[in-house]
Amino acid sequence: MVEITSPHFKENAVEALSDENLQKAMRHLRGNFTAKRAAAAAALPEFEALRDNARDIKNHVLTHLDLYLEAYEERVTAQGGKVHWAADAQEARNIVLDICRKADAKTVTKGKSMISEEIDLNAFLERNGITPVETDLGEYIIQLRGEHPSHIIAPAVHLNIDQVREDFRRAHSHLPPDRAMKEPESLLREARGILRKKFLSADVGITGANFLVAETGTSVIVTNEGNGDLTQILPKVHVVIASIEKIVPTLEDMSQIVRVLARSATGQEMSVYTTLSTGPRRKEDPDGPEEFHVVLLDNGRSSMIGTEFQDMLRCIRCGACMNHCPVYQAVGGHAYGWVYSGPMGAVLTPTLIGVDKAGHLPNASTFCGRCEEVCPMHIPLPKMMRSWREREFERHLSPVSYRSNLKLWAWFAKRPALYRPLAGLAMRSLSLMGGRRGRFSALPMAGSWTKDRDLPAPQGGTFISQWRNKRGRT
Amino acid sequence: MSEARDIILGRICASLSENGKAGGDEARHEEVEKRLRGHPQGVVPHPADAKQAVVDRFIDKAQAAGATVEKAKQGDVAKAVSAFLRDHNLPQQLRVGADERLEQITWQSRGAPELLSGPSDGNDLSGLSHAFAGAGETGTLVLTSGPDNPTTINFLPENHIVVVDAQDIEFDYEAIWTRLRHKAGAGKMPRTVNLITGPSRSADIEQTLIMGAHGPVRLHIIVVTG
Structure with a gap:
């Protein structure tokens, strides 16, 4: 099982x-x-209009x-395919296992899928005697290490080439x-050679989907490596x-959203492979799968509709919010x-595993707002993080000292005649x-803040006093 | 139908109606039907440089994505294919489907590449396909699966040569969907439609972009200009 350490x-x-390897790797990001x-956004004059329309399309879909x-x-x-419905992770795992067993599968190749991570599919298949092989280079590397992705589109971004x-x-x-193993090229060649054999001998292939097109019953994957296709x-x-x-x-x-997806993710105008799959191979087809299954997973999403977290369901998993966070x-x-992880994880994780377990995540934000600025689907991530903070507070999940200090502050703040002179x-x-110096490198009661950085000393009077002096002029 | 299906659809309807978003059932059905039938276009980008011909734009963008591109007259396609193989020290051997347009290529009597027909089994160094269309917007090839152009040829050989007719190159994807609907019928699709923009690549090791991941290392496009 994925151990939840949220x-x-x-x-x-x-x-x-304090992890030197990680910090070195994150510098590449x-x-x-x-x-x-x-650069990609600036090069497309219609980019902002496309974002607006992409948001509107998903809003329409959700209602x-x-x-x-x-x-x-x-x-x-x-078109000869089969749709399976899974209300939760357990149902989804069982459906996949059932399909694999009917196919008498020993080895399963896998394209990159966050849903597979969400339902912890690999460990489940292994426990049931089926070998899952991740084929995206980054996913393959972390599978060898027994790790999980640290980024939606760059799963091994936390690693260095030496590792x-x-x-x-x-x-x-x-x-x-x-x-030869010095250059990244030789490592990629090596993985290509190893995985080529796996592709050709696998019994079942499992992929995620970037889109499911209702008009045609098509599932769409977007990749750069070609592993999803094989x-x-x-x-x-x-x-x-x-x-x-x-x-x-x-x-x-789909085309509207595709135009903002790669640009927001990697800055490509288009990912190398956008592949539309519809049903199993046709009578006349010389290649392609004989069976085509789609497992539709809910896992709590249907209950997000109509709540303040509905907008999160517009997310297309581009990773822009984490890249900018x-x-x-x-x-x-x-x-x-x-x-x-990142801002989208800070909002989505509490809905999927509970705010009691994931309450720290929406708190781990500076509210700088860059995530919302770059989100191709205009998801109001900071607003939703604030909603989680409120829920956490309402449910008395935040620490006692935090709650009592906040209450103390609120008592003063509600009494301006007292609050203003004191402030x-x-x-x-x-x-x-x-x-x-205008900064503190240590301050009583703020030790954990000043341990890693200085706290700037306040300058130029309180907001109210500045407002009065300027009489509303800016 | 399955229990899970009823549960999921039931939850969605409950969430929607609680918030008054479900509206009249008939009106909702109608709106969905209208969109599926009418497939409205939304925002379609225009060429930034209106003077640049769509084919030239396609070539520029495909090259920017790492493909090599050349223009050739119909009669010169054979020469172009052979030259590509020779220039990269590749054996004159090609995996190819049953596409009529490829079958019409007149190969030179001497040194013509050996043509292996059918899907690829992973042992081919080079493959030849004919594209259904191209999108000038991003230099993207559109290939459709079938006996004409087996999908395995697009991914297994290290070298992929794709022939595309200049007249099949549109600017935007929307124009291609219109043509695809015309070919396959409304609501229908070939088993696989591949939108391909450059050769395969990965940046999963330290964000260093390396060409040639699991798919082709080289993508060579021959634009047939008449």
């Missing part, structure tokens, strides 16, 4: 900050995706989701020890596992303690204490 986010984060995304799911199922069935080299030495012990065209059975909100009405609607950039994905006094004293 309740220990604070400890995880402290550990991550910083600035890379962000600059590429900015008609039952009907689109029925239409999708009808089209899949009409990958060691993993390959250990796992590919049948290869000559003096082989996973789904070579074995005799293709299983798609996807959550219910992946539905889009038409090919045109100062917290994610500092601690990486594993600190978040479950499958989803002014506190400010002047802090300003004096800060001295010429």
